[in-house]
Amino acid sequence: MVKRHELMKDSIASLLLSLIAQQPMYGYQILKELGRRSEGYFEFKEGTLYPVLHRLEQAGLILGKWQVLPSGRHRKYYTITAKGHYALEEKRSQWEDFLAAMNLIIQPRVLERWER
Amino acid sequence: MTTLLSHYLDSVRDNLRLDHSSETEIIDELETHIQDRVEELKQSGLSEEEATKRCVKLLGSTKLVARQIYEAHSQGTWRQTLLASTPHLFFALLFALNWWYSIGWLSVTIVLILGTAAYGWWHGKPTWLFPWLGYSLLPVVVAGILLLYLPKGWSWLAILLYIPLVFWLLYSITVQTIKRDWLYSSLMLLPAPVIIGWFLAVALEGKFPEYSLERLQHFAPWIGLTFLVLAASVAMFIRLRQRWSKIAVLLISGLLTLTLVAFYTEGSLGSPAFSVLILVMLGLFLTPALLERKIRRGEQKPVTKMPSY
Numbered sequence: 384m385v386k387r388h389e390l391m392k393d394s395i396a397s398l399l400l401s402l403i404a405q406q407p408m409y410g411y412q413i414l415k416e417l418g419r420r421s422e423g424y425f426e427f428k429e430g431t432l433y434p435v436l437h438r439l440e441q442a443g444l445i446l447g448k449w450q451v452l453p454s455g456r457h458r459k460y461y462t463i464t465a466k467g468h469y470a471l472e473e474k475r476s477q478w479e480d481f482l483a484a485m486n487l488i489i490q491p492r493v494l495e496r497w498e499r
Numbered sequence: 500m501t502t503l504l505s506h507y508l509d510s511v512r513d514n515l516r517l518d519h520s521s522e523t524e525i526i527d528e529l530e531t532h533i534q535d536r537v538e539e540l541k542q543s544g545l546s547e548e549e550a551t552k553r554c555v556k557l558l559g560s561t562k563l564v565a566r567q568i569y570e571a572h573s574q575g576t577w578r579q580t581l582l583a584s585t586p587h588l589f590f591a592l593l594f595a596l597n598w599w600y601s602i603g604w605l606s607v608t609i610v611l612i613l614g615t616a617a618y619g620w621w622h623g624k625p626t627w628l629f630p631w632l633g634y635s636l637l638p639v640v641v642a643g644i645l646l647l648y649l650p651k652g653w654s655w656l657a658i659l660l661y662i663p664l665v666f667w668l669l670y671s672i673t674v675q676t677i678k679r680d681w682l683y684s685s686l687m688l689l690p691a692p693v694i695i696g697w698f699l700a701v702a703l704e705g706k707f708p709e710y711s712l713e714r715l716q717h718f719a720p721w722i723g724l725t726f727l728v729l730a731a732s733v734a735m736f737i738r739l740r741q742r743w744s745k746i747a748v749l750l751i752s753g754l755l756t757l758t759l760v761a762f763y764t765e766g767s768l769g770s771p772a773f774s775v776l777i778l779v780m781l782g783l784f785l786t787p788a789l790l791e792r793k794i795r796r797g798e799q800k801p802v803t804k805m806p807s808y
Contacts, residue, residue, distance in 0.1 A: 411535040428558065428560075429536070429558050430529070430558040430559040430560075430563070431567060433525070433528065433568060434567030437525075438794045441571055450544065457531065458531055459531070490585060
């Protein structure tokens with residue numbers, strides 16, 4: 384079981400990993416997608432997205448590759464690696480444990496009803 | 500791209516302190532982000548100037564972005580860690596196993612150090628290079644010490660020629676290193692205070708070389724230990740991410756090794772000499788930071804005013 388503060392610290396990295404696992408994306412696209420899916424809940428200084436992406440890349444969880452678009456512009460697309468898929472599965476499992484523990488305290492009746 | 504955005508990217512680059520190719524790639528990536536964001540803001544009805552200002556605000560502080568990106572890249576791999584610690588380990592072994600007086604082992608070590616330093620210097624100055632670079636200056640130091648034993652008259656003449664040459668060489672290498680990051684200059688100079696400390700404690704007591712060599716043999720295991728401490732410090736330096744913790748490791752390592760010299764030589768290094776050595780150590784480790792500031796100020800373009808972010 385992972386401690387809660389570690390889960391919070393890793394949450395942005397987990398979100399990015401989860402988005403990139405669905406399709407290769409570039410930085411700005413990830414930011415827009417994060418905002419759209421969370422309905423604006425996850426908002427942070429845009430420049431701080433790149434340190435998280437670079438940490439994931441340095442850890443070998445994602446791979447960045449420059450691609451030339453038909454318009455001639457260059458973009459760095461990130462794809463998830465096998466190590467990244469494995470890490471994401473672990474994070475999902477940790478997140479489920481965290482949510483279940485939270486629900487035991489915050490919504491005990493919901494769980495009781497569900498167990499019946 | 501507008502001047503404001505160019506300044507933003509220049510400011511990020513100035514604070515990154517990574518190798519040139521990594522810096523270029525990071526700036527290119529931020530530039531594509533800026534282009535996308537400005538285009539979208541303009542489509543929403545903002546003018547070029549308004550879109551630019553908004554984009555800079557959305558990106559956040561250049562120092563924060565650069566620091567976080569630096570921390571993402573600053574941790575060396577275990578391979579780099581081992582390579583960077585190797586020259587200190589070599590010297591620790593030379594003294595611990597009493598191989599230091601074998602001309603064969605000394606020659607092998609010097610050739611290996613000079614060869615590795617030259618290879619790293621001409622192959623993009625990787626992080627592991629700097630400890631090797633520091634030791635590659637040792638033959639210059641040894642040559643200086645030997646000049647003291649030339650016949651009277653000749654000795655002074657040689658020293659007068661030697662000192663400016665050494666300062667020029669040290670300054671050139673330090674400036675080249677600072678262009679990458681001043682911390683690497685400090686890393687390069689890491690063994691200097693402890694070598695000076697051992698030299699003062701061992702060689703200046705009695706007649707050189709016979710008596711000093713005897714004392715050197717006596718202290719060899721402790722000299723080896725100080726080099727082992729340096730190897731461990733370098734390993735920590737390479738593995739740590741934050742700049743402040745890297746600086747702290749260098750300073751603690753300098754203090755610890757000089758204390759070990761003073762402790763094991765049992766009074767040969769008195770309090771005044773120890774205090775002067777501490778000051779020399781602080782000067783050697785922190786002067787590159789001041790030099791870097793001076794060099795950067797000199798290199799800055801003569802713009803009218805730098806905007807603050």
